[in-house]
Amino acid sequence: MGRRVLITGLDTFWGGRMAQALESDPEVEMILGMGTREPSVPLERAEFVRADQTYSILSRIVRATQVDTIVHTFLVVDSTRVPGRALHEINVIGTMNLLAAAGQSGSPVRQVVVKSSTQVYGSAATDPAWFREEMPRTSAARTRVERSLLEVEGFVRDFAEDNPATVVSVLRFANVLGTDIVTPISINLSRPLCPAIAGYDPLLQFVEEDDVTRCLEHVTRHRVPGLYNVAGAGKLPWSEVAAICGTRLLPISPVATHGAAAPLVRLGLIEFPPELESLLRYGRGVDTSRIGKTGFSCRYTSAGAVESFIRAVRLRRSVGDDPPSYTYSQDIEQFFRHSPAVLHAQGEG
Amino acid sequence: MTTPKETMVRPDRAALVPLPRMQDAAVAGQRRSDVDEWGRSEHSREVARRIFGPLYDKWFRVEWEGLEKIPRAGGALLVANHAGAIPSDAPVIMHGIEVELGRPVYGMADFFFRGVPWFGTVWARVGGVPAHPDNALRLLRDQGQLALVFPEGTKGPSKTYADRYRLRRFGRGGFVEIAMRAGVPVVPIAVVGAEESMPILFRLPGLAKVLGVPYVPVTANMLLFGPLGLAAYFPAKFKLRVLDPVTFDVPSGQERYSKSRIMEEAEKIRTTMQETIYEMLRERRSVWFG
Numbered sequence: 250m251g252r253r254v255l256i257t258g259l260d261t262f263w264g265g266r267m268a269q270a271l272e273s274d275p276e277v278e279m280i281l282g283m284g285t286r287e288p289s290v291p292l293e294r295a296e297f298v299r300a301d302q303t304y305s306i307l308s309r310i311v312r313a314t315q316v317d318t319i320v321h322t323f324l325v326v327d328s329t330r331v332p333g334r335a336l337h338e339i340n341v342i343g344t345m346n347l348l349a350a351a352g353q354s355g356s357p358v359r360q361v362v363v364k365s366s367t368q369v370y371g372s373a374a375t376d377p378a379w380f381r382e383e384m385p386r387t388s389a390a391r392t393r394v395e396r397s398l399l400e401v402e403g404f405v406r407d408f409a410e411d412n413p414a415t416v417v418s419v420l421r422f423a424n425v426l427g428t429d430i431v432t433p434i435s436i437n438l439s440r441p442l443c444p445a446i447a448g449y450d451p452l453l454q455f456v457e458e459d460d461v462t463r464c465l466e467h468v469t470r471h472r473v474p475g476l477y478n479v480a481g482a483g484k485l486p487w488s489e490v491a492a493i494c495g496t497r498l499l500p501i502s503p504v505a506t507h508g509a510a511a512p513l514v515r516l517g518l519i520e521f522p523p524e525l526e527s528l529l530r531y532g533r534g535v536d537t538s539r540i541g542k543t544g545f546s547c548r549y550t551s552a553g554a555v556e557s558f559i560r561a562v563r564l565r566r567s568v569g570d571d572p573p574s575y576t577y578s579q580d581i582e583q584f585f586r587h588s589p590a591v592l593h594a595q596g597e598g
Numbered sequence: 599m600t601t602p603k604e605t606m607v608r609p610d611r612a613a614l615v616p617l618p619r620m621q622d623a624a625v626a627g628q629r630r631s632d633v634d635e636w637g638r639s640e641h642s643r644e645v646a647r648r649i650f651g652p653l654y655d656k657w658f659r660v661e662w663e664g665l666e667k668i669p670r671a672g673g674a675l676l677v678a679n680h681a682g683a684i685p686s687d688a689p690v691i692m693h694g695i696e697v698e699l700g701r702p703v704y705g706m707a708d709f710f711f712r713g714v715p716w717f718g719t720v721w722a723r724v725g726g727v728p729a730h731p732d733n734a735l736r737l738l739r740d741q742g743q744l745a746l747v748f749p750e751g752t753k754g755p756s757k758t759y760a761d762r763y764r765l766r767r768f769g770r771g772g773f774v775e776i777a778m779r780a781g782v783p784v785v786p787i788a789v790v791g792a793e794e795s796m797p798i799l800f801r802l803p804g805l806a807k808v809l810g811v812p813y814v815p816v817t818a819n820m821l822l823f824g825p826l827g828l829a830a831y832f833p834a835k836f837k838l839r840v841l842d843p844v845t846f847d848v849p850s851g852q853e854r855y856s857k858s859r860i861m862e863e864a865e866k867i868r869t870t871m872q873e874t875i876y877e878m879l880r881e882r883r884s885v886w887f888g
Contacts, residue, residue, distance in 0.1 A: 374713040376731040378636060384732070448715025452637055489631045503715040531712065534635065552628035 251278025253357075254469070255316040257325025257347065259297055260284030262430055263364060266462045267322055268295040274470065281314055281322075283307075287577035297577070301539060304341065304343055307350035315357040321347055321475040324401060326366040328394050328522045329433055341404075348408045349495035351415070360416040362469050363405050364461075367421045367454075367478060367535050369398050372527040378452075379536040382421075382476045393525040394414060418468040423480035423535060424528075426554045427458030430559035433520035438494040438555075439562045444510065444519040445487055447500035451532025452484040457549035459559050467545045477543070478535035487529060494559045495550070502556070503530075636704060636737070637722030643696070646724045648692050657833050658791065661888065664840035665698055673738035673782040676703070677773055678745040678789050679765055680754030681872060682880035683815035686831055687792040691746055691838065692725055695735055703744045704737055708752060711813060730824065731776055739850070741781035749773050749864070756813040760766035763790075764881060766873045771864030774846070779858070781850025782845035786867055788874040794885045835888035839874055 254271055258264035259282025271277045282288065288297055300306055310316075313381040323343065325336050343551065346362075350560050351358040370380045373388035390396045404421060409417035424434055437443045456479055464479050491498050499519065502509040510521040537547075549557060585591055633639045654660050668674065678691060692703040705881045706729040712718045727733050729747065747753055753766035791797045798815040806814040819827030844867060848855060882888060 374728070375709045375730075376728075377730040378727070379732070379736065381732075446715075448717075448719060450719045452633070452635065459666070482633050483629075485629065486631065486633050489629070489633065491629050532888075550628060556628055 252318055253277075253279040253314065253316045254281070254318045254320060255311070255314070256280065256282045256295075256320045256322060257343070258284060259288050259295070260286040261323055263322035263354070263461070263465075264288075265290035265292075266458070267320055267465055268292055270409070270462050270466045271295075271320075271469070272468075276470070277315070279316075281316060283310070285381040286479060287579075289575065289577070291575045292582075304346040304350070306448070307346050308353055311350045311353070311356065311358065317357055318356055318360045318362070318469060319347065319351055320362045320364075320365045321467070324364060324366075324398065326368060326394055326398070326524075327432055328392065328524060329520060331376070331465050333393050336393055336437050337397055340394075344401045344404050348404055352412050358415060360418065360469070360472055361408065362368065362402070362418045362465060364465060365398055365402055365419050365421045366394075366425045367480065367533060368392075368395050368524055369402060369421060370533060370535065371395060372451075372533045374531055376531060376533070379534045380478070381536045382478055382539055391527070394524050403428050416472045418473055419476045420464060420468065420537065420540075421476070421478050422461055422464075423454040423456045423478075423533070423551075425458050425461055426455045426558035428557060430458045431527055435558060436520045438490065438496055438558070440519075441496060442499040442518065443491050443494070443496040444513070444521055444525075445491070445498040445500055445504050446506055446526075446529050448503045448531045450486045450488050451529060452486055452534060453490065453528070453532050453551070454480040454484050454534055455551045455554035456480050457554040460547040460549055460554075463548070464540070464545055467474070467543070468555075469483060471543070473543045477549070478537050479540055479545075480535050480537050481542045481547045481549050481554050482537075483534070483551045484534050485552050485555070487532070489552075490555050493555050494562070496524045506530075508531055601693070607748045610810055619836055623871070630864065633723065636725075636727050636733075637719075638702070638704065638727075639723045640702075642720075642723035643702070643725060646689075647693060647696065649813075650689055653696075653831075654690060654693050654697075657831065658686070658795070658836040659833075659888070660694055660836040662694060662698065662838050662840070665695075667783055667840045667843055668695060668699060668701075668744070669783070669843070670699065670701070671742070671885050673742045673780060675738060675740060675773060675777045675784045676744060676745055676783055677784055677867065677871075678762075678787040678838075679747065679756045679792075679875065680748035680750050681757070681762070681789070681792040682755055682796040682831075683817045684796060684828065685748075685755045685792060686795045686836075687789045688748070690792070691787060691789070694838065695744065699743055703746050706734060706745055706747045708812070724813050731772065734773075734776045735780050736821050738776065738782045747773050749868075752812040754769065755798075756801060757798070758800060758814065759818070759824055760792040761792070762797065765868055765875070768864045768868045771860040774860045774863045774867070775855050778846045778848050779850060779852060783845045784867060785843045786841040788839045788841065788871050788875075788878060789836070790838075790875060790878045790882060791834040794834035795831040795836075797832075813835075834885055835882075837878060837882070837888060839878060841870060841874060 256264050282295050282297050283300045371386040375387040408497045514521050688705050695703045704727045706727050709728045711721045737745045749768040750766040797818050802814040823830045
């Protein structure tokens with residue numbers, strides 16, 4: 250029997266990407282995606298179920314569908330996306346319900362994959378140049394995203410301890426850049442002026458969006474247990490990132506930074522969420538040798554991810570945004586999946 | 599024995615200090631600056647060398663002894679005594695070894711510098727690295743670099759002129775443990791001259807607390823030159839003596855080493871350095887002319 254996979258956040262960037270990636274895997278028999286909205290990417294065979302963001306009906310779904318793998322991509326790592334309360338609901342309460350469902354007695358779940366972020370390490374002057382997975386952060390978590398991710402990883406650790414038979418994989422991704430993803434960093438870098446904190450030029454690491462999907466797929470396919478950092482090779486200073494992207498640095502006062510940036514954020518000139526404030530001061534580096542030992546390596550270096558991102562921006566500047574090529578329609582999707590008229594030639598039986 | 603200056607060929611200026619190897623060739627091709635993973639930039643070093651060169655040659659008239667004891671390849675932990683309100687010994691040692699041996703030196707210092715705007719960035723570009731044990735281990739073991747530490751920490755440069763050339767406590771001997779774990783030798787360097795280049799008359803602990811800095815010194819230079827005294831060193835003659843490298847007879851890579859062994863080794867190194875400094879002071883005829 251093939252694998253039956255549940256993906257959270259099918260409507261989000263990573264859920265959609267991950268579902269697309271798994272669809273081409275013949276070993277995956279069934280893909281079930283949960284989301285609060287309809288999927289925004291075309292999917293061949295993944296099933297979509299609408300659920301509220303805290304997944305209160307998850308226990309029922311897990312029992313009914315007998316999924317053996319849960320890929321938890323629906324964790325918000327960008328505080329500009331959702332209000333603070335919703336962030337807590339999605340990350341903390343959502344994960345809690347997810348793990349409760351996965352750990353219920355007689356649960357069919359054999360693997361849980363969680364997409365976390367290197368934000369759990371924070372960013373401070375006292376940090377080592379390279380964080381290994383087992384190193385604790387050196388400063389207290391100040392932003393909502395960091396606090397919620399720490400809480401999430403705590404739940405996952407407990408879950409792994411309570412369910413030793415289940416493979417638990419946690420991936421901490423560095424800041425993502427790529428052709429399609431939109432983050433506060435990518436928004437800043439695509440504008441003519443990009444914020445920097447005066448007097449600081451931190452070293453940063455990036456991971457390309459395709460490498461993120463590839464890595465999630467890698468640990469899912471090979472059932473790799475454990476906690477891993479994922480980032481492109483090398484680090485580069487923020488000034489160099491800006492130079493590659495052809496944007497000018499807009500220095501913000503190193504004291505009272507938050508207050509100085511607030512009017513610029515309000516005017517829509519820059520994106521400056523709290524998690525960017527400490528990052529643009531001290532940067533962050535994570536050691537990726539552990540994931541390398543499992544046989545995975547990123548195709549893009551940190552500088553390569555920046556290059557990939559800015560090439561896509563340049564193309565969009567010339568030809569404009571792609572029109573949305575796909576809108577989800579329940580009737581059509583149901584027809585293709587379940588109508589007797591559609592012949593499922595490949596991979597059946 | 600001939601002096602090291604004669605026996606050593608000066609490397610080509612353009613390739614004065616070989617950059618640490620990038621993780622892969624692909625990274626190098628995509629990069630626009632030469633800032634390495636520690637924040638050090640060879641271009642910034644070149645500028646720093648050009649500025650500091652005349653000071654090194656003409657002002658401090660630095661003289662080395664036993665430079666051949668510093669390994670030409672592979673990791674080694676350099677430890678030195680630390681002095682002067684704004685210590686001049688760190689740039690002297692880093693400049694000297696880079697110019698004479700053509701090897702980069704990473705100067706490890708308190709995290710405090712990293713947090714100071716502008717200064718922290720410049721400090722990192724010219725080879726400053728926060729003194730995190732893991733940073734030291736990577737530099738020494740994985741990358742085979744030279745790392746310079748001052749085991750006295752801020753207790754060294756913050757001592758007043760009355761205590762000159764009296765080595766402070768060597769912390770908790772962390773440098774010995776790192777060298778043991780990395781499996782590299784410790785190379786002690788005794789420095790004479792830094793104390794007199796910017797002597798501290800007294801400190802202002804109250805102001806230091808308000809400013810959030812380790813210490814606020816009032817130096818003789820300030821009394822003479824006013825605010826300029828922050829940057830104006832006295833032309834004390836610098837003499838540096840490299841002592842025999844110390845290797846430890848313990849397996850490398852251990853998570854923990856015997857604390858008593860660490861303290862014993864650290865104290866041994868400290869005593870040797872202290873004795874060497876007194877020896878050098880006995881030989882010194884003049885503070886200004888050596």
